[in-house]
Amino acid sequence: MTQDIRPFSVDIAQADLDDLATRLAATRWPTELPGVGWSRGVPVDYLRELADYWRTGFDWRAQEAALNAHPQFTTEIDGQRLHFLHVRSPEAGATPLVLLHGWPGAVTDFLDVIGPLSDPAAHGGDPADAFHLVIPSLPGFGFSTPLAGPGMNAEKIGGLLARLMAGLGYDRYGVQGYDTGSWVAPQIGKQAPEHVLGVHVNAMISFPVGVEGELDDLSEADQRRWDSMQTFNDGYLQCNSKRPQTVAYGLHDSPVGQLAWIVEKYKELTMPEDGLPEQSVDRDRMLATISLYWFTGTAGSSAQIYYEEISANDWTGTTGDWSGEAGGATDWTGEAGEWAGAARSGVPTGVLVSAHDVTVRRWAERDHDIVHWTELDHGGHFLSLEAPATLVEDVRVFFRKVR
Secondary structure (H helix, E strand, C coil): CCCCCEEECCCCCHHHHHHHHHHHHCCCCCCCCCCCCCCCCCCHHHHHHHHHHHHHCCCHHHHHHHHHCCCEEEEEECCEEEEEEEECCCCCCCEEEEEECCCCCCHHHHCCCHHHHHCHHHHCCCHHHCEEEEEEECCCCCCCCCCCCCCCCHHHHHHHHHHHHHHCCCCCEEEEEECHHHHHHHHHHHHCCCCEEEEEEECCCCCCCCCCCCCCCCCHHHHHHHHHHHHCCCHHHHHHHHCHHHHHHHHHHCHHHHHHHHHHHHHHCCCCCCCCHHHCCCHHHHHHHHHHHHHHCCHHHHHHHHHHHHHCCCCCCCCCCCCCCCCCCCCCCCCCCCCCCCCCCCCEEEEEECCCCCCCHHHHHHHCEEEEEEECCCCCCCHHHHCHHHHHHHHHHHHHHHC
């Protein structure tokens, strides 16, 4: 550590809250085609009602208090500011655990699991399952800004977080992550295998790499997941990975633009697929995360991780694209990406697969030392928000195996 670890609390200026309300009230709403529902994006009527609630009904100060109920800190490593929650368990022998969010996510994703994980006895659990929690805002997200520069990919973030844990005095610890966090978590294990006792992930994506026979005889579940990957609308990913700065202007200047950009992901990536987002994720929790993106101005910096992991690494090869159509924009199967073995951490890994996830087991086992695998018949991409008790239980079961 080159800088001290300093206490931090969230305190958004009232002027910023007033500015948000003013901008929401002055929104210039577009028209839309009749009868298309969600098929072409977020419907105007739905978004107008949600924006009105954000302006008149949502209590940011309550969400701010929920964050500030937990100890928070900032530090700087290699010029990168890092913000993190550090929640010590009352159990002296608790296992240290890093929790890593994804996009569009934030430390707010984990508010419902902090108590059960850090103090299981107070939540009907076994004290032996207790964790000391370190919950960082990934670089470019939330209060871990500004980005120190280009090149902040999963590997570099993993190295920074390994150094953070060393600086906090933790010699052996676990890591849990989803989405972007499921890219970063194995990197921590890969760079600090002597310190990481296990990696647990959900919402992981595993890719084919163009090897002969890798698509043959997939299980029914894996074939369904592969089919879902090929038909997935990755428009947001294309924008984030190819032109993150251009996308940022609209999202940074328009709160309704930021609202639509993120709430569409809550709609598409949660279960039930045909339900509204708030049927899966609490409306105030969604708006807490969206507000955090807005108040910290991180629409652009958070999208940079897509550029670093996709465009900067040229995940385009010669054997086809992830939609299965030659000539498509995003190719996850070609030789340039060399996914096989690239993320292998060498530490025990557990995978939790929700009903919505597209993790193909054969490819995941190729890239990770998997010792624990759970498949659910419920839940979506954001398990810590949609099914926190399910996530907590699987984390406990996995770390009982590897502790």
